[in-house]
Amino acid sequence: MKSDSNSLSVPEGFELGFVKSDDEVDEFIKFNTTIHNELIASYLERRLEQLPDFKRELNFYIRNLDTGEIVSSLSAIPSTWEYDGVPLRNLELDCVGTSEQFRKRGFIRLLYSKFQGELNRGEYHISSLQGIPEFFRQFGYDFMFPLPQFSHVALRVDQIPRIMADDTPSFMTLNIRDADIPDLDEIIRLFGELGARLLVRSGRSRELWKIQEQLRKWRAFDFQTKIVEREGEIDGYFRYVTHGEDSPMSLVWSTSSIDVIESSITSYDGVMRVLHYLKEIAIKDGIPLIFLPITSADNLSRICIDLGGTIDTAWKYQIRVPDMELILRAIVPALERHLKGTVFSNLTRELTINTYHNCYSLVFEDGKLNSVRDLGVKPWGDLSIRYHDLVRLIFGESDLLELKRMHADIMFSGDIKAFIDTLFPKGESHIHYCYC
Ligand SMILES: CC(C)(COP(=O)(O)OP(=O)(O)OC[C@H]1O[C@@H](n2cnc3c(N)ncnc32)[C@H](O)[C@@H]1OP(=O)(O)O)[C@@H](O)C(=O)NCCC(=O)NCCS
Secondary structure, eight states, rough: OOOOTTOOOOTTTEEEEEOOOOHHHHHHHHHHHHHHHHHHHHHHHHHHHSTTOOOOEEEEEEEEETTOEEEEEEEEEEEEETTTTEEEEEEEEEEEEEEGGGSSSSSHHHHHHHHHHHHHTTSSEEEOOOTTTTTTGGGOOOOEEEEGEEEEEEEGGGOOOOOOOOOGGGGGGEEEEOGGGHHHHHHHHHHHHHHTTSSSEOOOHHHHHHHHHHHHHOOOOOOOEEEEEEEEEEEEEEEEEOOOOOOOHHHHSSSSSSEEEEOOOOOHHHHHHHHHHHHHHHHHHTTTEEOOOOOTHHHHHHHHHHHTOOOEOEEEEEEEEHHHHHHHTTTTHHHHHTTSSSSTTTTEEEEEEEEOOOEEEEEEEEEEEEEEEEEESSSSSSEEEHHHHHHHHHHSSSSSHHHHHHOOOOOHHHOOOOOOOOHHOEEEEEEEOOOO
């Protein structure tokens, strides 16, 4: 699965390049406006200006030398994700498009070879993307982890319990106010608490937190960050976008909505206070629906599910692991942690995992994972499993038996099942907004 397709050649009359000058930035954004739309293009432009590490050179294009016009492009956007506390470098493939008259001539395949070069050069552990059904399977991507802007818990406003006029509950004494930069330390701590309940998550540097809080832009939309506090003590925070009738998202969902894009609230009282706060705005603005993050690790979402909220996973990220040995090595501390306190905590043995293309050797000594090596092609392993299924197993999307039900070419003997389940536990993952 580790591939380098840099050998593809540029057809005569075209040039492959990357964005360098201010004029090229303008040209690149204009091309993206035509291929996608203004909302997507201005979101790209903002990230080009503000997102740390997203350099101009990570925007690749093909130019028609006859007309001088860009005819195909893609962008490579870096971010940091985490697997059970271990940082993973992610390079997201975004804003992929070719002018209609130049499609199916291999231009994106050619640009992808540049992207692949970047994946190799930057030693990225994963690559994610969000769009185009089917197309990206050819490059090794597979659907995993709900995509927040199209997946959520949906709660009707009338599902939030009523408060009787003569019986105001004590949670209504909690205060909700705008968040400010001095709140950042507490907000970051609460974000960390939420993240500790997730297996795969996105990370956020303090620098990115600051940028997000200054811009308050979630993709093309404005968001607000609010603090919930009890007698001056911060109990939680939440971020939300209001999609009125004229929002493009209201067309997608056929209704206006309040979209809580993120929250970390500690107490039950805090959750109830926020729900009534949202209900008040919704009633005032005539909005019937509230969307919550699609993860039960989020206390607000958890209680909304209990109140009758429906879980709708309309779309997922597409994920690729470019180099299995690299990611296995990176997550060694998490794998060792998974064995601690279990029957395998002092295990000494080699585990071979064969993807039918490569066989990976994991050598455990007294519960420590001392070596991870790619042994190349071998006929079998202790676990034989397709590459895509191994990625799903590692990221806790599916366990061995679920995968076995889908694909018969997963093989393992009963005596190692519990060990593999312990090493690669199933878990909930959620990718919070890591752009600006
Ligand atoms: C999808 C799209 C990017 C493909 O661009 P392209 O330059 O035509 O892609 P390529 O020519 O490099 O395609 C590579 C291979 O994928 C195949 N392919 C093209 N479009 C495909 C699709 N939608 N689904 C599956 N395979 C597809 C091609 O046939 C080619 O295979 P082949 O060489 O065996 O014939 C282009 O159709 C497009 O710009 N669509 C609209 C923009 C868009 O929706 N972008 C997503 C938002 S981020």
